[in-house]
Structures are given as structure tokens and as C-alpha cells.
Amino acid sequence: MHSVTEPYANALHADNGVTAWLGSDEAGEQMVAATASGLIERRDLDGGLITPAFVDGFSTTPLVSHDARNALSSTVPTPRSVYYAPLDMNASDADGIYIAANQLDRLEEVISGIKPPTQMLQESTEPQQLEHILSVLEQQPNATLMRSRHRVLINHDISDKQIYRLVESHISVTLLPDIIDGLPVIYAPVAALLAAGVHVATGTGEWTGSIWTVLTALIEHRDAAQRISTRAAFNTVSRDGVRVWPSRIAQENMAAGQIAVGSPADFNVWRAQELGVQAPDVKAAHWSTDKRAGTALLPVLSSTDSAPTLELRIRDGQAL
Structure with missing residues (x-):
């Protein structure tokens, strides 16, 4: 079970759409016997891995049946989506405003017409466009930027100075892969x-394959210095995917994207060839199957192996 708060857990109890308990199989059986009344549905994982349902940072495809995602950011208002209205669309029911890369010349006009905490999701396809975004946003008061917490969609090089300016301006980054x-x-x-x-x-953008394949691209980054652990990669499509949402929505869903007592019971059950904990030597991509360090297990990912297979979805505590 991939739970940061309970890395040794191999059982959970969900009640009324919420994670009510995490722990061992034995303790779970005792707890249910002592406290539960009525019909209790039991599921044996049989070696499967439970993870939080994916939170897609930005996608052009809506949720479908048997989808491993539970939420996404989108420019189309669909169920379980954080909706960013494109320019020239009615934004009255939107959660934020989307500015495509070819519309960045209107950024100053747009920002002058909105008030915090309205959040902008801005697409940047080259460093010069990011420079323009930063230059415009840096003209705003720090308090305004803190409340709005704007986002940029990006998949290009970013200088160290630009990274520093992103931090100073309270701007988050949503990575959007190229398909090569x-x-x-x-x-x-x-x-x-x-x-x-x-x-x-x-x-995921236009990618419709497994999100694990996108995470593998992060782990096997073409620049060895930019490779990250599987845990860090997984966070970007789970709890960190929630944190970049507009402030009000992020606060209302602050327990989402994780498995912890009190969090929404939105899970996926996976079948993976091997589970492990990535060792600190990220560049070498070493793995260990020893959980004594107290780190929750994840699938061992590699571009040479098949991605984990989705066996079961649990949404609002109900097996689908």
C-alpha cells in the first residue's frame, strides 16, 4: 500500500467515501470484528498495490470508464475537472483562465482585468515565452501573487535564474511531455x-497511454542530472497535483491525492512485475525491496519493462 503516513500498512478500511483506518491485516480483522455492524465488503489484494488515484496536471482528454485518473485540469468543463476557460470564452463558471502560448501577447491585458485569487494557467513553449510571463507577473504585488498562485505549462529548458524567479513569484510548474x-x-x-x-x-496532455510511462520519462530523464526518484515523480500526479490547483479548490481537497486516515477513498489497485523503494543514488536508479527504512513501496519502473496493470478502481469507497 502506497501510504506515506503508514508505509507498513497492508490493509485499509473505507467508510462513507473516506479512508477510516490503515494498518496490518490482523489488526484490520480484529477492528472490523469489534466495531463494524452490517454487511462489510472485503477485498483480498493478493499481492496487488493500492495507490491514490492519479491527479492529471493537464489533459486534453476527459475521464473515461476504467480511468486510472480521478481528477484533471482541463480547458473543457467535464466531471471531476478543474476548468480553465480559454481566452474569449465565458469564464463566469470557470475555476481559472487558460492562456495559450500564441496568446501571451495579451497577458498584460488579461491580468489587468482579473482579481486575486483568480488563477491563470499559461502555456510556455520556449524560454523566451517564460521570460515574458515572468516579466509581466513580477509587476504584480507579492501579496497578489501569493493569493493567485499562477501556473505555467512547460516542457523546455529553464535557467537557474528563471527557476529562482518562479519561486519568488509563487508560480507552480506543470510538466507536459512531448510525444517523440x-x-x-x-x-x-x-x-x-x-x-x-x-x-x-x-x-498527460495528448498522451492517452499509461501515466506510469510518463513517470518513467521523469525517472529516466535524458539529462541524468535531472532524474528524480519514483516517489518524487509519483507525487507530481498525486498530492502535488492537488496543490497546484486554485487556492480555494486546493484547500477544499487538501487531503486528496494520498492514502491517509481522513483522505478521500479514491484508489487504484495495480499489478506490477516488482515493487521497491528507490535508493538515494537516483542517477543509477538502484532499487531495494526492503521496507525497513519506512518508505512506501512503488512499482519498479523502466522503459524496458511493461507498465503496471490496473486491476481495480475504488472511487468514493466503492469498488468499480
């Missing part, structure tokens, strides 16, 4: 962003 030869590729310096304290989420 049928596979997602990440170019942005994700390790440097995380090390500087930038909030980073990962989106």
Missing part, C-alpha cells in the same frame, strides 16, 4: 525545479 516516437519525453529540468522548492505537477 510514440513515447512521452520530458525536457524541463524537473530535479532543479523540485530542489528549488517549485511546486511541480505532471500532466
Whole structure:
């Protein structure tokens, strides 16, 4: 079970759509016998791995049946989406405003017409566009930037100075992979962003394959210095994917994207070839199956192996 708060847990109890308990199989059986009344549905994982349902940082495809995602950011208002209205669309029912890369010349006009905590999701396809975004936003008072917590969609090189300015302006980054030869590729310096304290989420964009494949692109970044651990990569499509949402929505869902007592009971059950904990030597991608360090297990990911298989979805505490 991938729970940061209870890394040794191998059983959970969900009640009324909420995670009510985490622990061992034996303790779970005793607790249910002592406290539960009525019909209790039991599921044996049989070696499967439970993780929080994915939070997609940005996608052009809505949720579908048997989807491993439970929420996404989108420019289309769909169920379980954080909706960013494109420019020239009615934004009255939107959660934020989306500015495409070819519309960044209107950024000053847009920002002059909104008030915090309205959040902008801005697309940047090259360093010069990010420079323009930073230059415009830096003209805003710090208190305004803190309340709005704007986002940028990005997958290009970012200088150390630009990373510093992202932090100073309270701007989060959502990584959006390029699709090269049928596979997602990440170019942005994700390790440097995380090390500087930038909030980073990962989106799928037009990718419709497994999100684990996108995470593998982060782990096997083409720049060895920018490779990150599987745990850090997974965070970008779970709890960190929630943190980059507009302030009100993020606060209302602050327990989402994780498995902890009190969190929403939105899980996926996976079948993976191997589970492990990545060792500190990230560049070498060493793995250990020893949980004594108290780190929750995740699938061992590699571009040479098949991605984990989704066996069961649990939404609002109900097995689907």
C-alpha cells in the first residue's frame, strides 16, 4: 500500500467515501470484528498495490470508464475537472483562465482585468515565452501573487535564474511531455525545479497511454542530472497535483491525492512485475525491496519493462 503516513500498512478500511483506518491485516480483522455492524465488503489484494488515484496536471482528454485518473485540469468543463476557460470564452463558471502560448501577447491585458485569487494557467513553449510571463507577473504585488498562485505549462529548458524567479513569484510548474516516437519525453529540468522548492505537477496532455510511462520519462530523464526518484515523480500526479490547483479548490481537497486516515477513498489497485523503494543514488536508479527504512513501496519502473496493470478502481469507497 502506497501510504506515506503508514508505509507498513497492508490493509485499509473505507467508510462513507473516506479512508477510516490503515494498518496490518490482523489488526484490520480484529477492528472490523469489534466495531463494524452490517454487511462489510472485503477485498483480498493478493499481492496487488493500492495507490491514490492519479491527479492529471493537464489533459486534453476527459475521464473515461476504467480511468486510472480521478481528477484533471482541463480547458473543457467535464466531471471531476478543474476548468480553465480559454481566452474569449465565458469564464463566469470557470475555476481559472487558460492562456495559450500564441496568446501571451495579451497577458498584460488579461491580468489587468482579473482579481486575486483568480488563477491563470499559461502555456510556455520556449524560454523566451517564460521570460515574458515572468516579466509581466513580477509587476504584480507579492501579496497578489501569493493569493493567485499562477501556473505555467512547460516542457523546455529553464535557467537557474528563471527557476529562482518562479519561486519568488509563487508560480507552480506543470510538466507536459512531448510525444517523440510514440513515447512521452520530458525536457524541463524537473530535479532543479523540485530542489528549488517549485511546486511541480505532471500532466498527460495528448498522451492517452499509461501515466506510469510518463513517470518513467521523469525517472529516466535524458539529462541524468535531472532524474528524480519514483516517489518524487509519483507525487507530481498525486498530492502535488492537488496543490497546484486554485487556492480555494486546493484547500477544499487538501487531503486528496494520498492514502491517509481522513483522505478521500479514491484508489487504484495495480499489478506490477516488482515493487521497491528507490535508493538515494537516483542517477543509477538502484532499487531495494526492503521496507525497513519506512518508505512506501512503488512499482519498479523502466522503459524496458511493461507498465503496471490496473486491476481495480475504488472511487468514493466503492469498488468499480
